[in-house]
Amino acid sequence: MVIKYISFLILSVLNLAACSNILSLCPTASYSHQQSCLGIVQSLVKKGHNVTALASNPEILDPHPNLHIINMKILYDLYRKFEVENNFSVQKHLTPSDFFPPITNLLRIWTDAIFSSEVIQNMLRSKDTKFDLIIYEGLYPGLLAFKYHYNVPSIVVFTTPLYGALHFSMGNPVNPSYIPSFVTRFSDKMTFFERLMNSYYLLYEIYIHNYHSYPKMDAVMKKHFGNDIPSSKQLEMNNSLLILSGDLAQSYPMPLQPNTIQVGTLHLKPNKSLPxxxxxxxxxxxxxxxxxxxxxxxxxxxxxxxxxxxxxxxxxxxxxxxxxxxxxxxxxxxxxxxxxxxxxxxxxxxxxxxxxxxxxxxxxxxxxxxxxxxxxxxxxxxxxxxxxxxxxxxxxxxxxxxxxxxxxxxxxxxxxxxxxxxxxxxxxxxxxxxxxxxxDKPMKNEETLTWWVEYVIRHKGAPHLRPAVQDLYWFQYTLLDIIAFILLLFFVFIYLIYFIVKKLLFSIRNKTKIKTQ
The missing domain is CATH 3.40.50.2000 (Glycogen Phosphorylase B;)
Structure with a gap:
C-alpha cells in the first residue's frame, strides 16, 4: 500500500513537471466547430496542462483551475452583421464559388477582431505571458502571428475532412484521381467526368487558399504586428503537426506524412441522463x-x-x-x-x-x-x-x-x-x-491526441517530422523540371541524329555528283 502511495506521488510530481502552457485558438462562431476544438482543450486540461483557450462558445468547456478562457462571443455578432451587409446565408444551397470568397472575407474580419481585442492586446503586451505551444484552427493561418510573437511551435487542427490546401501545406499527397475534394459529392471511386471535376475543385481549393486567404491574412498580420512578420504561408508551412478530427470510418484512405495524425472524434463526452x-x-x-x-x-x-x-x-x-x-x-x-x-x-x-x-x-x-x-x-x-x-x-x-x-x-x-x-x-x-x-484503435482518441501534442512539446516542435517536400516548388514536387530536362535531352538527341543524318546525306549526294561529273 505504501509503495502504491509513493508511486502515485512520484507520478503526480512527474505530471506536474511535464505541465505546459498552451494557447488554443479556435474561434469559429459555429457550435459544431467549437465542439471539436474545445474537446481538444478539455483533454489537455485533464492531462494537467495549463491552457488559455480563445472560444466563441466557452459554455462548452467545464471549469478547471488550469483553464483560462478568452471569450470571443462577439464573433457571432460580427457574423450576423456580415450576413446582412453581404446578403450571405447558410440557410440556402451554396456552391464552392458562392461560399469560399465571402467566407475568406469573414475569416479576415474575425481575425482582425481577435487581434484588436483588448484582452488579446494586453496579453501580447505582457512580458510575463509565455507559451510552449500554439494550437489553432486551420481556417485561420493569420493566427500564426501568435507563433511568430511567442516563438513557439504550432499545431494545426481541422474539424472537417480532406481540405486539400491544408494537406498540401503539410506535404501530404492529394491525388484527385481517388481522393475526393470535400466540397464535392463524390466518393473515392469516380468516373472520368467526376475525376475531371474533382481535379478542378481541388485546384480551386488551392487557388482560394493561396490567392484569397493568404493575402487577406497577411494584411491583418502586418496591421497588428508590422511589416517584418513572415507571411502566413511561410508560417503555415512550418506547422509541426496536423490533427484531423476523423478516422477511416468517417473518411477515405489516403497517404499521410508523419506530421499528420487522424485521432477520430474529439468532442464526445460521457453520456448524461436525458431530461x-x-x-x-x-x-x-x-x-x-x-x-x-x-x-x-x-x-x-x-x-x-x-x-x-x-x-x-x-x-x-x-x-x-x-x-x-x-x-x-x-x-x-x-x-x-x-x-x-x-x-x-x-x-x-x-x-x-x-x-x-x-x-x-x-x-x-x-x-x-x-x-x-x-x-x-x-x-x-x-x-x-x-x-x-x-x-x-x-x-x-x-x-x-x-x-x-x-x-x-x-x-x-x-x-x-x-x-x-x-x-x-x-x-x-x-x-x-x-x-x-x-x-477499434490502440488508444482512446483523447489519449492519442494528448500523446502527440506532448510529443511536439517534448521535441521542441518535432522538426524531424517535417518532410522535405514542403521545401519544394510545385514543379519540383511533380517532377515537371525532371520531365522537362528529359524531354530536352530527347529532343537534343533527336536533333543531333537528324543533323548527323542530314550531313551524311548531303555528303553522299556531293560525292555522287562529283563521281558523275
Whole structure:
C-alpha cells in the first residue's frame, strides 16, 4: 500500500513537471466547430496542462483551475452583421464559388477582431505571458502571428475532412484521381467526368487558399504586428503537426506524412441522463424514435412552408413512431402531428445514444455524422453546403444512410426514405460496422491526441517530422523540371541524329555528283 502511495506521488510530481502552457485558438462562431476544438482543450486540461483557450462558445468547456478562457462571443455578432451587409446565408444551397470568397472575407474580419481585442492586446503586451505551444484552427493561418510573437511551435487542427490546401501545406499527397475534394459529392471511386471535376475543385481549393486567404491574412498580420512578420504561408508551412478530427470510418484512405495524425472524434463526452420528459418519451417509444435536427447553422424554423409540410405529412404516416424535432421557436407550427415533439434545444449526443432511436434526419455536418457513427444510428442526410454533401455521400456509399437533395424534397422521397430506414435493418448493421471500425484503435482518441501534442512539446516542435517536400516548388514536387530536362535531352538527341543524318546525306549526294561529273 505504501509503495502504491509513493508511486502515485512520484507520478503526480512527474505530471506536474511535464505541465505546459498552451494557447488554443479556435474561434469559429459555429457550435459544431467549437465542439471539436474545445474537446481538444478539455483533454489537455485533464492531462494537467495549463491552457488559455480563445472560444466563441466557452459554455462548452467545464471549469478547471488550469483553464483560462478568452471569450470571443462577439464573433457571432460580427457574423450576423456580415450576413446582412453581404446578403450571405447558410440557410440556402451554396456552391464552392458562392461560399469560399465571402467566407475568406469573414475569416479576415474575425481575425482582425481577435487581434484588436483588448484582452488579446494586453496579453501580447505582457512580458510575463509565455507559451510552449500554439494550437489553432486551420481556417485561420493569420493566427500564426501568435507563433511568430511567442516563438513557439504550432499545431494545426481541422474539424472537417480532406481540405486539400491544408494537406498540401503539410506535404501530404492529394491525388484527385481517388481522393475526393470535400466540397464535392463524390466518393473515392469516380468516373472520368467526376475525376475531371474533382481535379478542378481541388485546384480551386488551392487557388482560394493561396490567392484569397493568404493575402487577406497577411494584411491583418502586418496591421497588428508590422511589416517584418513572415507571411502566413511561410508560417503555415512550418506547422509541426496536423490533427484531423476523423478516422477511416468517417473518411477515405489516403497517404499521410508523419506530421499528420487522424485521432477520430474529439468532442464526445460521457453520456448524461436525458431530461425526465425526454427520457420518459424515449423509454416509452417501443416502436422507435426519429430525431430531426438540421444542426447549429441551419435552423428548422427557416424551412420553407411547403418543405415543412412535406415532413409533417411524412411523419403522420408513422403514428406509432415518436419524432423529436429541434424547433427554434416557442410557437409551434400549425397542424403539428400528435407524434411530433418540438424542442428549441435537444441534447443530441445523449438522444443518439438511446436504444430506441431508429433514424437521424440531419444536415450532414461532420460532427453530427461522427456522433451518429459512434452510436450506430442510420441517417437521412439533407446537405446544403461546405462538406455536408461529401459527408452524406460517404454514409450513402457505406449503405449506412440515404441522401435527399434539399431542393428536390418531396413527400414521396421523404416518406420512402423513412420507410426504407425503418424497415430495412441493413442500414443499422452498416452503421454499427462503421462504429466498430471507428472505435477499434490502440488508444482512446483523447489519449492519442494528448500523446502527440506532448510529443511536439517534448521535441521542441518535432522538426524531424517535417518532410522535405514542403521545401519544394510545385514543379519540383511533380517532377515537371525532371520531365522537362528529359524531354530536352530527347529532343537534343533527336536533333543531333537528324543533323548527323542530314550531313551524311548531303555528303553522299556531293560525292555522287562529283563521281558523275
Amino acid at each position: 425526465k420528459d425526454l427520457q420518459d418519451l424515449m423509454d416509452n417509444a417501443k416502436d422507435g424514435v426519429i430525431y430531426f435536427s438540421l444542426g447549429s447553422n441551419m435552423r428548422s424554423i427557416s424551412l420553407p412552408e411547403e418543405k415543412l409540410y412535406v415532413f409533417i405529412k411524412a411523419f403522420e404516416q408513422f403514428p406509432k413512431i415518436k419524432v423529436l424535432m429541434k424547433w427554434e421557436s416557442d410557437v409551434e407550427f400549425p397542424n403539428k402531428p400528435a407524434n411530433v415533439y418540438l424542442k428549441k434545444w435537444l441534447p443530441q449526443s445523449d438522444i443518439l445514444a438511446h436504444k430506441n432511436l431508429k433514424v437521424f434526419i440531419t444536415h450532414g455536418g461532420h460532427q453530427s455524422r461522427q456522433e451518429a457513427v459512434n452510436y450506430g444510428v442510420p441517417l437521412i442526410s439533407i446537405p446544403l453546403f461546405y462538406d455536408q454533401e461529401w459527408n452524406a455521400i460517404k454514409s450513402f456509399q457505406e449503405e449506412a444512410g440515404l441522401v435527399v437533395n434539399f431542393f428536390e424534397i418531396t413527400y414521396d422521397k421523404i416518406y420512402q426514405a423513412l420507410k426504407e430506414l425503418l424497415t430495412n435493418d441493413k442500414y443499422k448493421r452498416n452503421m454499427e460496422r462503421l462504429s466498430t471500425i471507428s472505435k
